[in-house]
Amino acid sequence: MTRATGQPAARLTQLLERYGTRADEIAIFCGIDADAPLQNHSGYTYREILFLAQHERVERLDDVILRRTMIGMLGETTIPLLEEVAAIMGDARGWAAEQRMQEVERVVDLIRTKNKIDLRANPPQYVG
Numbered sequence: 273m274t275r276a277t278g279q280p281a282a283r284l285t286q287l288l289e290r291y292g293t294r295a296d297e298i299a300i301f302c303g304i305d306a307d308a309p310l311q312n313h314s315g316y317t318y319r320e321i322l323f324l325a326q327h328e329r330v331e332r333l334d335d336v337i338l339r340r341t342m343i344g345m346l347g348e349t350t351i352p353l354l355e356e357v358a359a360i361m362g363d364a365r366g367w368a369a370e371q372r373m374q375e376v377e378r379v380v381d382l383i384r385t386k387n388k389i390d391l392r393a394n395p396p397q398y399v400g
Contacts, residue, residue, distance in 0.1 A: 290341070311356060330361070358376050
């Protein structure tokens with residue numbers, strides 16, 4: 273699969289662990305055009321998030337952060353990361369700047385309500 277996708281073996285292993293049988297489809301998509309790690313989370317790439325936005329029927333930012341990736345589950349969510357992923361999703365889904373901002377605020381509020389973590393604190397804090 274490495275040759276067919278143009279992705280290094282370590283990256284393919286990472287995608288396989290995340291997405292199972294869809295890993296080859298995502299790897300091919302990531303290799304079609306220039307790709308780079310996210311600025312605020314080097315474990316994910318621009319085109320990986322773009323694939324999710326375009327092909328996984330996600331409607332909201334929290335769909336990607338809390339359900340389609342392990343970012344939320346592993347406590348790796350930051351406001352700069354939310355803004356970066358919202359920008360990618362916004363470009364893919366045609367969101368205006370205001371909607372992108374609303375999506376970020378929605379996830380921040382969800383994490384505070386459900387997980388009792390205040391992402392606005394520096395560093396983020398448990399608010400039990």
